[in-house]
Amino acid sequence: MGDFWRRFFDSDLWWSFKSSPLVVIAFSITVIIVFSSIFATFVAPYNPFDLAQFDLMDSLKPPAWMEGGTSQFFLGTDDQGRDVLSTILYGSRVSLLVGFMSVFFAMVIGIIVGLIAGYSGGWVDALLMRIADVQLSFPAILIALLVDGIVRGLLPKGSHDDLAVYVLIVAIALSFWVQYARTVRSSTMIERTKEYVQAAQVIGLPQPLILFRHILPNVMGPVLVIATIQLALAVITEATLSFLGVGVPPTSPSLGTLIRVGNDYLFSGEWWITVFPGAALVILVLAVNILGDWLRDALNPKLR
C-alpha cells in the first residue's frame, strides 16, 4: 500500500492535480458536499423530517442577514417552517444517492454489453450496437422521462411515492448506459487481439473469466472518466425530473424537489426557498464537471 501511495504522489496525475488551483478547489468542494450530505444527520442544524423539530410559526422566515431573519435559521425557512439549510443537506443526500446509483448501474450495464459486443463480434455486436445507436439519437433526458413514465404506469398508483427513488435510478441508468457500452466495446476489440487474451484462450479459460478478469481491468480507464462526467449529468437529470414533478416526492425531497416546491413562492417574494437549493445544485454540478474535465484532459495522452 505504501508503495502505491509513493507511486501515486510521483505520478503525472498528482502533479497535474496539485498544479491547478481550480481543480483542487473543485475537489475540496465536492468532498465537503459529499461528506456533509452523508453525515447530514450530524451536520444539519435540524432534522427536516422530524415533525417535532419544526413549527409552522417559524414558516417563511428570510435568511439571517435580512430583516426579519433570525440566526436560528441561517438560510431562512420554507412554507412549513423547516430550516432551508437542513433541507438542502438532506436533499443533496437524495440527489447524490440517485446520481451515484444510476451512474453505477449504467456503468454495469454498459460494461457488460460493451464487453460482449466487442468480444463476440458478428451479429451479436451488430444488434447491440444498432440498439445503442438508436438510443443515442434521442436525448438522455427524453429516454429517462419515458422510462419513468412507463414504470409509473406499470406500478399501482399508491406505491408511486415509496418507489420513486428506485424508479428514478432505473430510468436514469437506462438512459446513460450507451456511452459506456460504446467505449468498452471499442477498447475490447483492440484488447481481444492481444497476446495475453490469446494466451488465456489457449489455456482454455472460460469466456466470462477472460472478459471480466483479464480484459475488463485494461478497459476501465476511459470508463471512469465517463463516469465522473456522467455523475454531474445524472444529478442534473434527477433534479430536472423531480422539478417536473415525476421524480422524488416532497415527502423525502431531493434538491430538484426543493426547487419545485420553492418555485411556488417565487412570486410572493420568498426567493430563498428556491434560490439556495438551486445554488447548491449548481455548485455541486460545477465542481464535479470541473473535476471530470480535468480528469479527461489529464488522462488523455494526446493533449500532453
Place this chain on the structure above:
Amino acid sequence: MFLFLARRLFQAAMVMLTVALIAFALFQYVGDPVANMVGQDTSVADREKLKQDLGLNDPIIVQFGHFVQNASKGEFGQSYRLRKPVKELIAERFPATLELSIISAILALLVGIPMGVYTALHPKSWVSQGFMTLSLIGISLPTFLIGIFLILFFGVILQWLPTFGRGEVVDLGWWTTGFLSKSGWQSLIMPAITLAIFQMTLIVRLIRAEMLEVLRSDYIKFARARGLHERSISFSHALKNTLVPVITIIGLQIGSLIAFAIITESVFQWPGMGLLFIQAIEEVDIPIMSAYLLLIALVFVIINLLVDILYYSIDPRLRMN
C-alpha cells in the same frame, strides 16, 4: 446513391416500427383502456361489448396492425384525462413548440458558432478563457434553473417581461402564432433564451474542439508554409472542414431542442406539446404519451435521414465506397 438511400430508409422504417411497438405495448400493458373510458356503473356485459367493438379481443398481431394503420393517420383515440381526441390536442399545441424551438435554434447558432470559432482561433486570449468559463457554467446550469433565475430577475424583481404563457396569439386558422403581437414577442424572450443556452454552450464547445483538431492537421501546416494569409487559412481551409461534423451536431440539436422544450415549457407554462406530454406522464395518460413518442421519433428519424443525405453530398469520401 440509390443503394445508400434505400438502406437508410429501411433503417428509418425499422426504428419507427420499434418505437411503434413500444407505443403499442404501452396501450397493451399499462392500464385498462376500457376502465378508462366507461363509468363505474357500467355493467360487465357492456364492458365486454365495448371491448369487442374496440377490437381488444383480436389477436395481438391484428391489433398491432390496426394500431400502425391508425397511427399513420394520426389517430390515437381520446386522451384519458382531457376527454378530447389526441390529434386535436397535439395540433393545438404544435405551433407553440415549433415557434419556440425555431427561435431558440436561431439564437443558439447565431451566438454559438462565432464564439466557438473565436475560441479556437485565439485559444490563449482572455476573451476565449471567459467564453469557456461561461460555457462550463452554462453546461452546469440545469435548464429549469436558468428559467427560474430569469423569471426571478426579469419577471419578479425588474418586472420587465411576462413570466408565463404565450401572450396574445393570432389565429391564422390552421396555425396560431405569437409572432404578430408585441406581448407574443415579449413572452417569447425568456423561454427562448432558456432553451438556447444549453444548446449554445454545446455548440461552442464542439466547434472549438473540432476546429482545434483541424488546425493541427498537416494541410493547415502546409497552407501556412505556402505563406497563405492567416484569415484565408482559418476561414476557407479550417472552418469549411469543421462544418461537416457541425452539420450533424446541429441537426441532432434541433431534435433535442424539441425534447428540452418539455422543461422550458414546464417552467414558463408555455402551452406547447412538451407541457402536454409532462402532464400526460404525471397522470399516466397513455394515448398522449404514445402519440408524442411516435411524433418525436418521426422528427428524429427525418432529421437523421436529412443529415445523412447532406453528409453524403458534402463529403466526397463517403461516395467512394
